[in-house]
Amino acid sequence: MxxxxxxxxxxxxxxxxxxxxxxxxxxxxxxxxxxxxxxxxxxxxxxxxxxxxxxxxxxxxxxxxxxxxxxxxxxxxxxxxxxxxxxxxxxxxxxxxxxxxxxxxxxxxxxxxxxxxxxxxxxxxxxxxxxxxxxxxxxxxxxxxxxxxxxxxxxxxxxxxxxxxxxxxxxxxxxxxxxxxxxxxxxxxxxxxxxxxxxxxxxxxxxxxxxxxxxxxxxxxxxxxxxxxxxxxxxxxxxxxxxxxxxxxxxxxxxxxxxxxGLVNSIPRVSRRKASLFQIEGAMPPLDATPSGCAFHPRCDFAVDACSKDLPPLRAWDGGASACWLPVDESPLDDQSLAPRPADYESRFQIPDAAPLVEVDQVSKHFGSAASWLSRFTARLSSGVNRAVDDVSFHILRGETFALVGESGCGKSTLARMIVGLHPATSGMVRFGGVDVAGMRRQRRFQMVFQDPYASLNPRWRVFDIVAEPVRTHGVDAGAGVARRVHEILEKVGLSARDADKYPHEFSGGQRQRISIARALVSEPELIVCDEPTSALDVSVQAQILNLLKSLQHEFGLTLLFISHDLAVVRHMADRIAIMQGGRIVETGNANDIFTRPAHSYTRALLAAVPDIDVAIARKAPPDHGLKLNRLSG
Amino acid sequence: MASFVLKRIWQGLLTVLVVAFVAFGLFRFVGDPVMSMAGAEATQRDREELREQLGLNDSIPVQFVRFVANAATGDFGISYRSGRPVSNLLAERIPATLELVFLGAGMALLFGVLLGIAAALRPRGRLSRFILTGSLAGVCLPTFVNGILLIYLFAVTLRWLPSFGRGETVQIGVWSTGLLTSSGLRSLIMPALTLALFQLAMLTRLVYSEMTDVMQTDFIRFCRARGLDRRSIFFRHGLRSALMPVVTVVGLNIGSVIAFSAITETVFQWPGLSLLFVDSIRFGDIPVMAAYLVLVSFVFVLINLAVDLIYFAIDPRLRVSRAGAPAHG
Missing domain, CATH: 3.40.50.300 (P-loop containing nucleotide triphosphate hydrolases)
Incomplete structure (x- = not known):
């Protein structure tokens, strides 16, 4: 052995x-x-x-x-x-x-x-x-x-x-x-x-x-x-x-x-932006259903007959070993050898009209000011209010992907919740299509996709009811139309109409996130707020979800507010970016400018901290390999 | 810390005041106190005099303030039934109930925690299964059934223990104790055990489930990864965390032990506060009922305050102000 x-x-x-x-x-x-x-x-x-x-x-x-x-x-x-x-x-x-x-x-x-x-x-x-x-x-x-x-x-x-x-x-x-x-x-x-x-x-x-x-x-x-x-x-x-x-x-x-x-190729990079990420279809098999032969063969594009029959042994090559029946391919990895598959949309469409869909105007949110008189009396020495969001202004254009980026506790999620009217703002105003969000009652024009696909779906509801709920509560459609609509949307997000009768626990994390997206899409919203939609997912599944979001955005002309701490994901998704720190926006700009010419020191520090695979590999190269690498980082 | 304690004392005082208001309402509005006290033969003038003497002609808020002020000095008025000051009646009965309740609670706490730990040490072992099955029976059997079964076994069949009363007591100052004579001690065993059984069984199950939960947590796994020995992981790290919720439940339940003591005292004819209370209900002796209510609420508040202080002692996370805790977004 x-x-x-x-x-x-x-x-x-x-x-x-x-x-x-x-x-x-x-x-x-x-x-x-x-x-x-x-x-x-x-x-x-x-x-x-x-x-x-x-x-x-x-x-x-x-x-x-x-x-x-x-x-x-x-x-x-x-x-x-x-x-x-x-x-x-x-x-x-x-x-x-x-x-x-x-x-x-x-x-x-x-x-x-x-x-x-x-x-x-x-x-x-x-x-x-x-x-x-x-x-x-x-x-x-x-x-x-x-x-x-x-x-x-x-x-x-x-x-x-x-x-x-x-x-x-x-x-x-x-x-x-x-x-x-x-x-x-x-x-x-x-x-x-x-x-x-x-x-x-x-x-x-x-x-x-x-x-x-x-x-x-x-x-x-x-x-x-x-x-x-x-x-x-x-x-x-x-x-x-x-x-x-x-x-x-x-x-x-x-x-x-x-x-x-597939894995290396499906990782979004900070250093460059691709139209879509490479994606490995499917997911890792469950422990009690490991395929025969090479366990990867059902998801493998190159599988041959031998792959499903016999287990490939680890075969050594210079400096390593791999377990695959295929001849060892020594060609360096690049994008051409593995063309991204769902390339059925343009790499980036131009934003047609510059009308802002969402306007955030000097919005602040302070927590902790409503304590009882006694605790205020006894805790007079403490600083008092916590300024979760502090005087923030920006706008989101129709059809673009706007990303809010920051580390945990910077106020990005609170801000997103204020935009969809889940938190009232302490001061300032959020306008959606020119109307104050605070006064809007039925908010089918914006929907959210949450981080944790395990916690955000009601485990006792069938997928059909989960997806149909926004339509029912907002009264967009009625009767048989709802069923048709739900089935349609499920297929749009890569599930099948049969999945409507199942319960959430029958799905993997990535599939659950697809259900969340279907739920968000069903009421035909104009804005979808994605709060860390892939941070709980595996890399290959993350690539699937990001690709899905991009193609859906193109198909439906959606506006996305994308909240993330992951700069590589943001690089892949966003048109414009706002960087948040301690409740304030320190820098706003086009994605390309922010990644290539960050102006604020905090942005620069964040960018420097992201582990970049290409750069790290280049650094690890033995001297004789140094030249060949230029092709990769370009 | 100081602000927290002040807040809790303030809340406790409010609670006692609300209960006092209910008690006052009982006294003032349930039946006519003058009728109850003066009896059928009293003349109209006697009644007027008594009404004036009791202050019933003053406005309600004034009466309430007087009630609270009197209660604060231990004056709850005169019992309708015996014509003696209620405070004297209570003082006679308090030692019996406190001895019973504290022995019962102590037994429940000691054996409940020990059995829970024993069950949690080997969760799949035979001893664990035996303890858990037994505790289930203990949780299911009502207190009066336990008491009657004990009486049947130890008093009627075996004739080892007396079936009712406190036995001989010794007077030490105002305190009459049954702890110093053998007949007093023997009389205490069965009532205390009856009172303890439900709590004991419940605590066993609680400690067991908390312990098995804690043993699954990351920090216990990390203790194992640090190579600590089993005993230190179980007792030093596991038990201490598991006891946090136990403290809460014990604090709340000492209250219900007092409540359950009504049943136990009835079954064993134990001359305690609860028996006095049950009797006073039967005879419509409202001053005694009112005093009992206020007293019990006061004890509840005291116990909860103690629990909060114990929390401070065992959980360092409560000791720093919330403003100092790291923020999460």
Missing amino acids: FIATPRNGLAPVLSVEGLRVELPGARGPVFPVRDISFSIVAGETLGVVGESGAGKSMTGSAVLGLIDPPGRVTGGLIRLNGDRIDNLSETQMQAIRGRRIGAIFQDPMTALDPLFTVGSQIVETILTHQDLDAKQAHKKAISLLESVGLPSPAQRMEDYPHQLSGGMRQRVVIALALCNDPELVIADEPTTALDVSTQAQIISLLKDLCEERGVAVMLVTHDMGVIAEAADRVAVMYAGRIVEIGSVHEVLRKPRHPYTR
């Missing part, structure tokens, strides 16, 4: 051979991790990338010995610097976790115990594994907090987790992972829950600390940008298997496996 080893001949810190994880399912056991092998050497970062359900987090849990029963490891060997750790007892594993293997989890908001100070949690972890007295441990904890870049670490020791921001908490989690000088760190989506600018800091901090200490890192993420920035090698997982593994530079620039190619 092929064991993917790093290039240099160093003994691996972590080596995994033929790992297999089994979970009991309703119809027999399922295998979230199937026979995977890889290794990591000291000071190296292996990125494990894949979409949800690929088995990447499960692999990390298996190495940590943290697979919750009834799941279990049913095959394979895991070695940590030569010692087998897959067959150890729980007590023996305790001595390894936190000591020889450090862990970083996704959400720093929930990873720390809220009832203990940051310091006491670090000291506790040190004392559990090392023979130090409390004083030495305390000293060590302070120096750790200093090394992860927390200002005035001695005071931070006494803070409770809720007193720190998300980025600071993730720094604390990194300190916890490193506090006993581990040989290996497993970082499971360490930046996913963070803001863009914090993400970049955390990634470089983690990378620097681990390189400096010679720690091997297994970096599990769904974000190719993070992989490009932080990893030395990457393993791409699909349906429980590694389909491709190799150096980041090779794999991202010249992906050999069709899945990796």
